[in-house]
Amino acid sequence: MHEQAAPRILAEQISEQSYLDRLRARNRRGKVGRTFFFSANIIALLALLTLIAHIFNQSMGLVVIRNTVEPSTISEQPLTELSEHELENLLVEQLGGRTRVVIRDRFSQVPAAEFTNTPLRDALSVSVPAEYQDLTINDVPPEGWAAILEANLSPDNMLDVVNEQIIQPTVITSWTLLDSIFQRGSIEAQAAEKYPDDTLQFRSWISWDFITSSISSSATTAGLRTALLGSFWIILITATTALIVGISAAIYLEEYASDKNPIARLIGINIRNLAAIPSVIYGMLGLAVFVRALGDFTSGAAFGITDTNGRTVMSAGLTLALLILPLLIVNAQEAIRAVPSSIREASYGLGATKWQTVSRQVLPAALPGILTGIILSLSRAIGETAPLLVVGASTFIGIDPNGPFSKFTVVPIQIFQWTADPKIVYRNVAAAAIILLLLVMIVMNGAAILIRSRLSRRY
Amino acid sequence: MAQEMSLGGLQRLPLAERIAAEQGRSEVGLNKRPRFAERAISAFLFLCGALSILTTVGFTLVLGSEAMRFFATTEWLNANKPVTTAISTSDTQLILKSSGTALNVGDTVRLGLEENGEHVRVLEVVDAQTIIVERGVDGTTATNHPAGTLLYYAAPVTLTKFLTDTKWAPQIGRFGIMELVVPTIVITLIAMAVSIPLGLGAAIYIGEYASTRVRNILKPVLEILAGIPTVVYGYFALTFVTPLLQAIFGQQVKVYNMASAGIVVGILITPTISSIAEDALSAVPRALREASYGLGATKLETVTKVLLPAALSGIMAAIILGFSRAVGETMIVLIASGAGPNLSVNPFDSAETMAGHIARISTGDLSFGSIDYNSVFAVGLTLFVMTLLLNFASTLITRRFREVYQ
Numbered sequence: 001m002h003e004q005a006a007p008r009i010l011a012e013q014i015s016e017q018s019y020l021d022r023l024r025a026r027n028r029r030g031k032v033g034r035t036f037f038f039s040a041n042i043i044a045l046l047a048l049l050t051l052i053a054h055i056f057n058q059s060m061g062l063v064v065i066r067n068t069v070e071p072s073t074i075s076e077q078p079l080t081e082l083s084e085h086e087l088e089n090l091l092v093e094q095l096g097g098r099t100r101v102v103i104r105d106r107f108s109q110v111p112a113a114e115f116t117n118t119p120l121r122d123a124l125s126v127s128v129p130a131e132y133q134d135l136t137i138n139d140v141p142p143e144g145w146a147a148i149l150e151a152n153l154s155p156d157n158m159l160d161v162v163n164e165q166i167i168q169p170t171v172i173t174s175w176t177l178l179d180s181i182f183q184r185g186s187i188e189a190q191a192a193e194k195y196p197d198d199t200l201q202f203r204s205w206i207s208w209d210f211i212t213s214s215i216s217s218s219a220t221t222a223g224l225r226t227a228l229l230g231s232f233w234i235i236l237i238t239a240t241t242a243l244i245v246g247i248s249a250a251i252y253l254e255e256y257a258s259d260k261n262p263i264a265r266l267i268g269i270n271i272r273n274l275a276a277i278p279s280v281i282y283g284m285l286g287l288a289v290f291v292r293a294l295g296d297f298t299s300g301a302a303f304g305i306t307d308t309n310g311r312t313v314m315s316a317g318l319t320l321a322l323l324i325l326p327l328l329i330v331n332a333q334e335a336i337r338a339v340p341s342s343i344r345e346a347s348y349g350l351g352a353t354k355w356q357t358v359s360r361q362v363l364p365a366a367l368p369g370i371l372t373g374i375i376l377s378l379s380r381a382i383g384e385t386a387p388l389l390v391v392g393a394s395t396f397i398g399i400d401p402n403g404p405f406s407k408f409t410v411v412p413i414q415i416f417q418w419t420a421d422p423k424i425v426y427r428n429v430a431a432a433a434i435i436l437l438l439l440v441m442i443v444m445n446g447a448a449i450l451i452r453s454r455l456s457r458r459y
Numbered sequence: 460m461a462q463e464m465s466l467g468g469l470q471r472l473p474l475a476e477r478i479a480a481e482q483g484r485s486e487v488g489l490n491k492r493p494r495f496a497e498r499a500i501s502a503f504l505f506l507c508g509a510l511s512i513l514t515t516v517g518f519t520l521v522l523g524s525e526a527m528r529f530f531a532t533t534e535w536l537n538a539n540k541p542v543t544t545a546i547s548t549s550d551t552q553l554i555l556k557s558s559g560t561a562l563n564v565g566d567t568v569r570l571g572l573e574e575n576g577e578h579v580r581v582l583e584v585v586d587a588q589t590i591i592v593e594r595g596v597d598g599t600t601a602t603n604h605p606a607g608t609l610l611y612y613a614a615p616v617t618l619t620k621f622l623t624d625t626k627w628a629p630q631i632g633r634f635g636i637m638e639l640v641v642p643t644i645v646i647t648l649i650a651m652a653v654s655i656p657l658g659l660g661a662a663i664y665i666g667e668y669a670s671t672r673v674r675n676i677l678k679p680v681l682e683i684l685a686g687i688p689t690v691v692y693g694y695f696a697l698t699f700v701t702p703l704l705q706a707i708f709g710q711q712v713k714v715y716n717m718a719s720a721g722i723v724v725g726i727l728i729t730p731t732i733s734s735i736a737e738d739a740l741s742a743v744p745r746a747l748r749e750a751s752y753g754l755g756a757t758k759l760e761t762v763t764k765v766l767l768p769a770a771l772s773g774i775m776a777a778i779i780l781g782f783s784r785a786v787g788e789t790m791i792v793l794i795a796s797g798a799g800p801n802l803s804v805n806p807f808d809s810a811e812t813m814a815g816h817i818a819r820i821s822t823g824d825l826s827f828g829s830i831d832y833n834s835v836f837a838v839g840l841t842l843f844v845m846t847l848l849l850n851f852a853s854t855l856i857t858r859r860f861r862e863v864y865q
Contacts, residue, residue: 026757033759034668040660041677047726048684051691054699248507256501257508267508270515276780276850277843278787280814281518283821284839288521292827322514329511355500383688386789386814390821412690412790419694419794427698434691445686 055438058431060204061180062187064195065220068168069094079162084155087162088146094166099145100137102165107152126152164221171219171425172198205432214400215414219425222418224433230313230393230401230408231382237317237404238324238381239374246325246377247370250332255358275326283390286319291391300405311392314404319391320384324377331376335369336362368455375448379441385412411437522843525836530618532833535569535611536632538562542570543588546604551594553579557587560612567596569611570604577602621837627800627816629834636841638800642810643786646721646796649806650785653725655778658732663762665733666740685730693794696723701795708807715797715809723795724788728781735780739773740766772860776853783849787842789814813842 071079074094075086082090092099104115109125120140121133129151132144140148153161163169172195175187180202191200213223249267257264295310296302298318339362347357363370393413401408411433418430540559562568566581577599583591594601616634624635661681665674700719705712712718743766751761767774797809798819811819820835 026760030757030759033762034664037660037664037668040657041664041680043657044661044684044726044729045677045680048680050699051687051695054695055691058698245507245510248504249511252501252504252508256504264508267511271511273847273850274511274514276783276846277518278784278789278814278846280787280789280817281522281839281843281846284817284836285514285518285521287821287825288525288836289517325511325514353494353497355497379686383686383690385688385690386793386818389818392821392825412688415690415694416790416794419690419697427694430694434694437688438691441686441688 055431055434057176057178058428059177059206059435061175061177061202061428062184062191062200063174063203064172064191064198064200065169065203066172066195066198068170069166071167074166079159079167084150084153084158087155087158088150091149091158091162091165092142092146096142098165099142099149102161103137103145103148106161107148120148124148164216164218168218169220171203171428174203174425174428205428206435210429210432211436215397215409219423219429222426222429224411224414224436226397226400227409227411227414227433230406231410233313233401233404233406234317234320234388234408234410235378235382237314238320239378241318242321242324242328242377243374245321246328246374247332249325249329250336250370251358251363253329254333254336255354255362271326271329275330278386279323279384280386280390282319282323283387285322286315286387286391290315290318298405303405305405308405308407311394311407312405313401313408316388316391316393316408316410317404319387320381323384323387324381327380328373328377331373332366332370335366335373338369339365368451371455372448372452375444375451379444379448382410382440382444383412383437385410385416388413389416411440518843522836522840525833526840529833529837530616530621532616532830533613535613536560538568538610538612540610541606542604542608542610543606545606546570546608548594548601548603551582551591552585553590553592555588555590555610559610561587562590562610562612567613568592569613571608572611575599577604625802629830634834634837636813636838638802639811639813639816639838640841641802641804642717642796642800643812643814645804645806645810646717646724646792646812647782647785649718649721650724650728650788651778651782653722654729654732654781654785657725657729658777658781659736659774661729661733662736662740663766666737667758667762667766681730681733684726685734689727689788689790690794692723692727693791696720696791696795704807712807713797713809715795716807717796717803717810718806720792720796721806723791724785727788727791728784731784732777732781735777736770736774739770739777742773743769772857775860776857779849779853779856783846783853786812786849787814787846788812789818793818813838817842 075082075090079087091102095102103124104112107124107126108115110118110123115123116138117136119134119136120128123137129144129147132140132148135144149158149161175183179187188200191198209221210223211228212225213221214226216222249271253264253268257267259265290298291310294315298310298312298315299305299308300312300314343361343365344357347361352360388408388410393409394407397407397409399406415430415433415437418426418433421427538560540555540562542553542555544554546553562581562584564581564584568579568581570577570579577595578597579592579594580596581590582593585591621634621636623637624633625637626633626635627638661677665677669677696719697715700722701712701714701716704716704719747765747769748761751765756764792812792815796815797811798815799809799811800816801808801810803810817835817838820831825832825835
C-alpha cells in the first residue's frame with residue numbers, strides 16, 4: 001500500500017501544477033480573445049469617428065483668395081457701401097455686352113438658342129419694364145439691362161452679381177480646419193511668402209449661399225440648389241411608385257398568399273435575391289428599359305414635351321423605386337407579420353371581409369412599422385449614386401429641375417463630381433455637400449426611430 | 460345540449476331577417492356571395508407582388524439581349540496596311556504597305572471605310588507586301604479602289620476571347636473581361652481581409668461578451684456605418700485612406716489604388732457581416748453554451764469550439780453575402796481605385812473593377828448601340844451572374860449545413 005501511494009501523490013502534485021499552468025494559459029488566451037473581439041468594435045467606432053472628423057476637417061479652414069479684378073481699381077468706395085443703382089452702373093460699365101448673358105443665366109425660361117430672338121415678355125421668367133417687353137434682348141439699350149436687373153434683384157443680390165461677374169474671387173489653395181487652428185502661424189507665413197497679393201481668410205464651405213446657389217464653374221460660388229431640387233423630385237417619384245407597389249406586394253405575400261402557394265414562395269425567394277443585386281445593375285436596367293424602351297414616356301414626348309431625351313427625373317425615380325422595392329417589401333412584411341392574428345380573427349368574427357380586415361385592422365396596426373421601413377428605404381434612395389450615373393444624370397445643368405421630365409443631377413452625384421474634380425479645392429465643396437447629405441439622412445433616420453418608439457403598439 | 464348547438468348554426472338572426480326583408484328577398488342568403496371589389500383588390504395585390512418577378516425577368520432579358528448583341532458584333536479594325544497601287548475591278552493581286560497587321564490565308568478583309576464596302580478573301584500571301592485575293596465575297600461587288608485605300612480586318616467577339624484575352628479595350632477590338640475581373644477579385648479579397656475579422660469580432664463581442672448597456676452603444680455604431688452613402692466612403696478612401704497609405708508605404712502607392720478602395724469597402728461591408736453573424740450566433744440554443752461552461756470551458760473556448768461551429772452555416776452565409784456586396788460595390792472603387800482597366804494584382808496600383816467600369820463608361824451620354832454600350836452590358840451580365848451565383852451559394856449553404864435545434 002505504502003509503495004503504491006507515493007507515486008500517486010507525486011502524479012497528483014504534477015498534474016495539479018500543470019493543471020494550474022494550463023488554466024492560467026487558457027484564461028490568458030481567453031483575455032486575448034476578448035480583447036481582440038472588443039477591438040473589432042473599437043476599430044469600427046474609430047473608422048466612423050475618423051470619417052466624420054475628416055469630413056468636418058475638410059469643410060472649413062483657411063483659404064487664399066485671389067480677385068480677378070481688385071475692387072479698389074473699379075470703385076473708390078468699398079463695394080458694400082455703394083447703392084444698388086451705383087452697383088448696376090458699375091456692372092454695365094464693366095461687363096458691357098456680357099450683362100445680357102447675366103440676365104439670360106439668371107432669368108431666362110427658354111432654351112439658350114432661342115433666347116436672343118424671343119421677345120423679353122416670353123423669354124424671361126420675371127417682370128420686365130413695360131417699354132422693353134416686346135423687344136428681344138439684343139434690341140434693348142444698355143440702360144435697359146440695368147433696369148431689368150434693378151427690377152428683379154435686391155441690393156444684396158446685386159452685390160453678389162458684381163462679386164461673381166467682375167471681382168471673381170477664386171480660391172487658390174485651402175487648408176484643413178485642424179491645420180488652420182494649430183498651425184495658423186506657419187500658414188500665414190507661407191501665404192504671405194507665396195501669395196503676397198492675395199487675401200488669407202477663414203472660410204466655412206457650408207453656408208446658406210452654398211445651399212441656395214446653383215451649380216457653378218467656380219468653387220467659391222458653387223452651390224447645391226440644383227442637386228437638392230433634383231433629389232427632391234426624384235424621391236417624390238420614387239416614393240409615390242414604390243409605396244403603392246411595395247405595400248401592396250407585402251399585403252399580398254402576408255395576408256392573401258398561403259404558405260403553400262408556389263407562386264407566392266417564388267416571389268418571396270425572388271425578392272430576397274433582388275435585394276442582393278448590385279445597384280449599378282439596376283441602373284443598367286433603368287437605362288435599357290426606362291431611358292431607351294420607354295423613352296417616349298419618360299422624356300415626356302408622349303405629353304408634348306420635346307426638348308429632353310429619356311434621361312430625366314422620371315427615369316431616375318422609377319429606377320430607384322425598383323431598387324428600394326425589395327427592401328421596402330421585406331420591411332413591410334415584417335411589420336404586417338407582427339400584427340397578432342387575434343386581431344384578424346376578431347375582425348372576421350364580426351363578419352368583415354378580407355379587404356375590410358386588412359384595410360381597417362391590419363394596416364393601421366402595422367402602420368408604424370411600415371412607415372419606419374418606408375423612411376429607411378427612402379433614406380437609402382437619397383444616398384444612391386451609381387444607378388443614377390448609369391441612367392444618365394447630367395454633369396452640369398443650368399436650369400433647376402422643375403418636374404418629372406427635367407434633366408437632373410442629385411446631391412450624391414454632385415459630391416462625386418466635386419470629389420473627382422482635378423482641382424483639389426473642390427474637395428472642400430464636396431465635404432460641405434457630404435455634411436448636408438448626412439444631415440438629411442440623420443433627420444430621416446431620427447424620424448424613423450421616433451415613429452418606431454412613439455407609435456408602435458405592443459400586443 | 461348537442462341539439463341546441465346544431466340549432467344555433469341554423470338559427471336566423473332577427474337583424475339579418477330584417478335586412479333580407481328590406482332588400483326584397485324572402486330569406487337570408489348564407490351562401491358566399493361573389494364580391495367583385497374583393498376579387499379586384501386581391502388581383503391588384505398579386506400583380507404588385509408579381510412585379511418583382513417581372514423585374515427579374517427584365518434583368519435577364521435586358522442584360523441577356525444586349526450582351527447577345529455584343530457577342531454578335533463584328534468590329535472592323537484598321538489593319539494599318541493601305542493598298543499602295545490603285546485596284547481595278549478585275550485585279551486579284553493587291554500590293555500593300557508592308558507594315559501593319561499581318562494577314563493570313565482565309566482572312567476576310569474589307570476595302571475602304573464604308574460599312575458595306577467590298578469584302579475580299581485572302582487566297583495566298585505572297586510576301587508581306589503582296590497578297591492574292593478573291594474579290595467581292597460575302598455578297599459584295601468588286602469595284603475600283605484608288606491607291607491608299609485602307610484595309611479593315613474583322614474582329615468578331617467570341618466567348619473564348621472574352622474570357623481569355625488579357626486586355627479590355629472595346630474601341631480597339633480587345634474584349635478580355637479578365638482585366639476587369641482580376642482587380643475586382645483583388646479589391647474584394649482586401650475587403651474580406653478587413654471585414655471578416657472586424658465583422659465576426661464585432662458580432663461575437665456584441666452577442667456574447669457585451670453587457671446590455673455596451674451593446675446599446677456598439678450596435679448603433681455599426682448601423683450608422685451601414686447607412687452612410689457609398690459616395691461618402693469613396694470620398695473618405697480618396698482623401699483620407701490613400702494619403703495615409705502613402706505616408707506609410709511611400710511613393711509606390713499611386714493616387715488611385717486598389718488598397719485604399721479595398722480597405723474602405725471592407726469597412727462598408729463589416730456591418731453586413733456582423734449583423735448576419737450575430738443573428739446566427741444568437742440562434743444557437745442557450746443549452747449548448749451552458750453545457751460548454753459546465754464542462755469547464757472558458758468563454759473563448761465556448762465561442763471558438765462550440766458556438767462558431769454550431770453557427771457555421773449562418774456565418775458562411777454572412778461572409779458570402781459580404782463578398783457579393785464587395786464585388787458589386789461601385790462608387791468607392793470608381794472614386795478611389797482609378798479610371799482605366801489594368802491587369803494588376805499589386806494593391807498599390809490603380810485598376811478598375813467591373814462595377815466601376817460600368818459606372819464610368821455609362822456616365823454622360825452613352826449612345827445606344829455603340830460598341831461601348833453593348834460591351835458595358837456584357838460586363839453587367841458577368842457581374843449579375845457572379846452575384847447571383849454567390850447569393851445562390853449562400854442560400855444553399857444555409858440550407859445544407861444548418862444545424863436544427865428544437
